[in-house]
Amino acid sequence: MSRDHVQPAGPLPASKATGMPDTGAEVPYLELLSRDASAEAFERPVLLARAEGRPAGRVAALEHAKLLALRVRAELEGRRRREAELSALFATAHDLAGLRDLDAVLQAIVQRARSLLGTDVAYLTLNDPARGDTYMRVTEGSVSARFQQLRLGMGEGLGGLVAQTTRPYVTDDYFKDPRFQHTHSIDAGVRDEGLVAILGVPLMLGPHVIGVLFAADRRARVFEREQIALLGSFAALAAAAIDTANLLTETRSALADLEQANEIIRDRSAAIERASEVHDRLAELVLRGGGVHDVAAAVSRVLDGTVEFAEAAATPAGALEASRVEGHAVRHGGDWIAAVAAGGELLGALVLRGHPGLDPVDQRTLERAATVTSLLLLARRSAAEAEQRVRGELLDDLLDARDRDPRLLRERAARLHADLDATHVVLAARLDGPAADADEEAAARRRLWAAASHLAATRHGLASARDGGTVLLLPLGPGDTATDVARRTARDLGTAVHQPVTVGASAPVTDLAALPDTAAAGYAEGRRCLDALELLGRTGDGAAAEDFGFLGLLLAGDRDVAGFVERTVGPVVSYDERRGTELLHTLDAYFSCGMSPARTKDALHVHVNTVAQRLERVGRLLGEDWQSPARALEIQLALRLHRLSAPGRRR
Numbered sequence: 001m002s003r004d005h006v007q008p009a010g011p012l013p014a015s016k017a018t019g020m021p022d023t024g025a026e027v028p029y030l031e032l033l034s035r036d037a038s039a040e041a042f043e044r045p046v047l048l049a050r051a052e053g054r055p056a057g058r059v060a061a062l063e064h065a066k067l068l069a070l071r072v073r074a075e076l077e078g079r080r081r082r083e084a085e086l087s088a089l090f091a092t093a094h095d096l097a098g099l100r101d102l103d104a105v106l107q108a109i110v111q112r113a114r115s116l117l118g119t120d121v122a123y124l125t126l127n128d129p130a131r132g133d134t135y136m137r138v139t140e141g142s143v144s145a146r147f148q149q150l151r152l153g154m155g156e157g158l159g160g161l162v163a164q165t166t167r168p169y170v171t172d173d174y175f176k177d178p179r180f181q182h183t184h185s186i187d188a189g190v191r192d193e194g195l196v197a198i199l200g201v202p203l204m205l206g207p208h209v210i211g212v213l214f215a216a217d218r219r220a221r222v223f224e225r226e227q228i229a230l231l232g233s234f235a236a237l238a239a240a241a242i243d244t245a246n247l248l249t250e251t252r253s254a255l256a257d258l259e260q261a262n263e264i265i266r267d268r269s270a271a272i273e274r275a276s277e278v279h280d281r282l283a284e285l286v287l288r289g290g291g292v293h294d295v296a297a298a299v300s301r302v303l304d305g306t307v308e309f310a311e312a313a314a315t316p317a318g319a320l321e322a323s324r325v326e327g328h329a330v331r332h333g334g335d336w337i338a339a340v341a342a343g344g345e346l347l348g349a350l351v352l353r354g355h356p357g358l359d360p361v362d363q364r365t366l367e368r369a370a371t372v373t374s375l376l377l378l379a380r381r382s383a384a385e386a387e388q389r390v391r392g393e394l395l396d397d398l399l400d401a402r403d404r405d406p407r408l409l410r411e412r413a414a415r416l417h418a419d420l421d422a423t424h425v426v427l428a429a430r431l432d433g434p435a436a437d438a439d440e441e442a443a444a445r446r447r448l449w450a451a452a453s454h455l456a457a458t459r460h461g462l463a464s465a466r467d468g469g470t471v472l473l474l475p476l477g478p479g480d481t482a483t484d485v486a487r488r489t490a491r492d493l494g495t496a497v498h499q500p501v502t503v504g505a506s507a508p509v510t511d512l513a514a515l516p517d518t519a520a521a522g523y524a525e526g527r528r529c530l531d532a533l534e535l536l537g538r539t540g541d542g543a544a545a546e547d548f549g550f551l552g553l554l555l556a557g558d559r560d561v562a563g564f565v566e567r568t569v570g571p572v573v574s575y576d577e578r579r580g581t582e583l584l585h586t587l588d589a590y591f592s593c594g595m596s597p598a599r600t601k602d603a604l605h606v607h608v609n610t611v612a613q614r615l616e617r618v619g620r621l622l623g624e625d626w627q628s629p630a631r632a633l634e635i636q637l638a639l640r641l642h643r644l645s646a647p648g649r650r651r
Helices: 027-034 039-051 056-097 102-117 157-165 184-193 225-267 269-287 292-303 317-326 360-399 406-415 438-458 482-497 518-535 545-555 561-579 583-592 597-604 608-622 629-645
Strands: 121-128 133-140 151-153 169-171 197-205 208-217 306-310 330-332 335-342 345-353 424-431 462-466 469-475 501-505 542-544
Touching: 027 039, 027 056, 039 056, 102 121, 102 133, 102 208, 102 225, 133 208, 151 157, 157 169, 157 197, 157 208, 197 225, 208 225, 269 292, 269 360, 292 306, 292 345, 292 360, 306 360, 317 330, 317 335, 317 345, 335 360, 345 360, 345 438, 345 482, 360 406, 360 438, 360 462, 360 469, 360 518, 424 438, 424 482, 424 518, 438 462, 438 469, 438 482, 469 482, 469 518, 482 501, 482 542, 501 518, 518 542, 518 545, 518 629, 542 545, 561 583, 561 608, 561 629, 583 597, 583 608, 583 629, 597 608
Parallel strands: 501 542
Antiparallel strands: 121 133, 121 208, 133 151, 169 197, 197 208, 306 345, 330 335, 335 345, 424 469, 424 501, 462 469
16 A cells, blocks of 8 residues: 555545544554564554554454564564575575585574574584484583584483484473483583573484484573474585585595505516416417416516425315415415416426515416416326226236237237236225215215326326226325235325325236236235225225235135135134124123123123033134134134125124
């Protein structure tokens, strides 16, 4: 409404006198609104009209206009306040966009929150994951050192309630509020600061609370919904600032790591070039069919040292096993050892001599060379498998086909670099220990045969799978005995298959091509020695007949073992076979129990009289002196040989 309609003070118009609304009542309030007068000033027009005795209609119109004007004034104040809040939020967002110093941004947020909410104090706490509590990060308006240094346990105080519920909380009187956990240290700090009314809102990063933003007064106060929302907006900006700062820190850390990595790359460029050179050389060696020693020579030139391929038996066992298990080269004294392995089988090792300080890249080069060496050996093995089968067929013919032409046998052996006219030892090898199932047992036998074939090929011998084990025909070197060959073979095969291997050897044999029964007799003798080793509990060992003393003379192939057994205990064996009795079993138990009838009856679970009767029968069959020391020794040997010759019988 324009000012032209404002009536001057004086007698009321007729419309006023009749009680109609006064259309000019709003004019004084428009003037008050235009100069942003205080709320008290809006009471003056009504008071003045009453003092002047104006009509009730005029006073009522002024009252109505006053209420409308106060409502407009409140709306204008709210808009100005929201404008200031938005301005502060925009300024904070601008600070965040140009974030350089997190402390400065958080300080500005707390300052603006305190200013816009008109509180005495504002402060911000953050979680400390390392210590499991929260601490004062920024304070504004605080005067208490104790309050500024407060540390709050998780879940304690108003901040703990805010963090647990992830919702804003306000208390009009902190010390009278029972909704949160009071502690002596927190209450002392709040009391020292003189705070009464406190508002707290959570700082959220995703679903996680990382801290709390507070506004507090030193007097009782009610925080309005708009003020809580405003503080929540500041809390969101504070959380964003912290997240941005963390990302910047991570980025700087990543850049530092990249710079360090680049420096390492520059420092190791020469080593990488050497590794590339080795790779090219090894690839060339593989393509042109180079051997193991060619690989060792190539790596020696690149690493500026001496690299040698060594058999597993000639390599320190501890270092070799460590390299195989770890899959890396290991240091052993002044040398480096890289295992050459295929699956679970050790094929040997590459040994770098006298080079204790090895660069990691050079170490990897040695390991790569060991891998290439294992591939070459596997390729060689694949090519040699046919040769191994040929070697096995030749040995099978020596053992079984006794009518073969000796000249053809010698020619076949010569093509395999074996000399049948040289002195050899026939060895029977068997794995020790039961297998979990048939598949595992078959796999173990295949590994044993492969290892035996490789050993025979490297020693100009022959090997074949037979009777659940392996038979080898190895030449006897100068100064070696059959026992030496047996023990060395047991050790080498055990190392190759990672399982104890027992080996029995024959006496030295000659003229294998000319004498058709020689190989078969030697194999039979080797098997008897193998059975004797297992019987004596010497599994995983190697031995020949010469190692068993008097028992060895009986085990040897040219001894009449069956005749000895028949002469010594034959009457008892025949009596059991005819009558179905157990005199032989009783005799065996009697000697095992130290020739004590009482212990024998416990072992056999029979009455002592039964034992006496059986022993009396044995005496009548073998003679009255059968328990004399000499006869007892012969009888015990015969019993053991009888078990060896008939392993399926009950002991």
